[in-house]
Amino acid sequence: MIQKKESTGQSLNSRVLPKSFYIRDDVLQISRELLGKYLVSNIGGKITSGMIVETEAYRASDDKACHAYNNRRTKRTEVMFQEGGRAYIYLCYGIHHLFNVVTGPEDNAQAVLIRALQAEDNLPLMQQRRGIQRMGPQLSAGPGVLSKALGITKLLSGVSLLEGQSPIWIEDRNKVISDEEILASPRVGIDYAEECVDWPWRFRIKGSKWTSK
DNA sequence: CACGGGATCGTCT
DNA sequence: GACGATCCCGTGT
Structure with a gap:
């Protein structure tokens, strides 16, 4: 049974990802390594x-x-130019708040969009925030809905993921995802991006029912 | 299940 | 003033 610390809710057998994880100048590798990690609010x-x-x-x-x-x-993109380890959150289609992790060194703008979660802690509250009756992947499969489920809005854009009192952080809970379990494919909804459209910069855990459509 | 369209507003031109 | 790094619902099969 995992014990929870009152102040942060962090599991005793997990660890918050440190700054050294985020400031590497390799957003593709970090995107892969984030699979299997836990996003916590x-x-x-x-x-x-x-x-x-x-x-x-x-x-x-x-x-x-x-x-x-x-x-x-x-003003909106400024946070992406900061040192890795902060949240970049923006409003999409006037409705959805999309959560990104800023990575890389200062002045080298890179970010990872978190597109889907397998819900773990406090499912009832996530369900309530989503306003859905049936439990299932629609709870948190999709970049807009996962933010809603975790209570994340653009008001939190720029916050550190590293401080003890952060409203958002990412944990390693010792889940290992091998390269063979990762499916790389083109990104979604970027038809305007010309020659970049087909770059395989979208990463999914193979077979997960919790990935977005 | 596939498809089509409406919602809704901050951001940048 | 146009347009999204989306989602949901309605329709038709």
């Missing part, structure tokens, strides 16, 4: 979490699908 003392089963990589230097392509710094 603490909103008003309420812990919810899920295992990451789908990610997408974005990189400003050469990727036309990235909001910061061509090193475009705006």
Whole structure:
């Protein structure tokens, strides 16, 4: 039985990913390594979490699908240029809050979009936030819905994932995902990205029922 | 199950 | 003023 610490909800046999994980200059490798890690939120003392089963990589230097392509710094994208280990969260289609992990060294904008979770902790609260009757992958399979399930909004964009009092962090719970279990394919919804459209920068755990459509 | 369209608004041109 | 790194529901099969 896993014991929970009152203050953070972090399991005793897990560890919060350290800054050294995030600041590496390799968003593709980090996207792969995030599979099997646990995204956890603490909103008003309420812990919810899920295992990451789908990610997408974005990189400003050469990727036309990235909001910061061509090193475009705006108020919205500024956080992507900071040192890795923060949240980049933005509003999509006026409705959905999409959660990204900023990676890489300062001034080298890279980020990983978390696209789907296998729900783990506090399913009833996640279900309540989603407003759905039936439990199933629709709870947290999809970048917009997983944010809703975890109570994450763009108001949290820029927060550190490393501080003890962070509302969001990522844990290693000793789940191992081998390269053979990872399916790489083109990213979703980036038709405008010209020659980058077909780059296999979307990563999924093979066979997971919790990946997005 | 596949497809089509509406929702809804911050962000950038 | 146009358009999304999406989701859900309705329709038809």
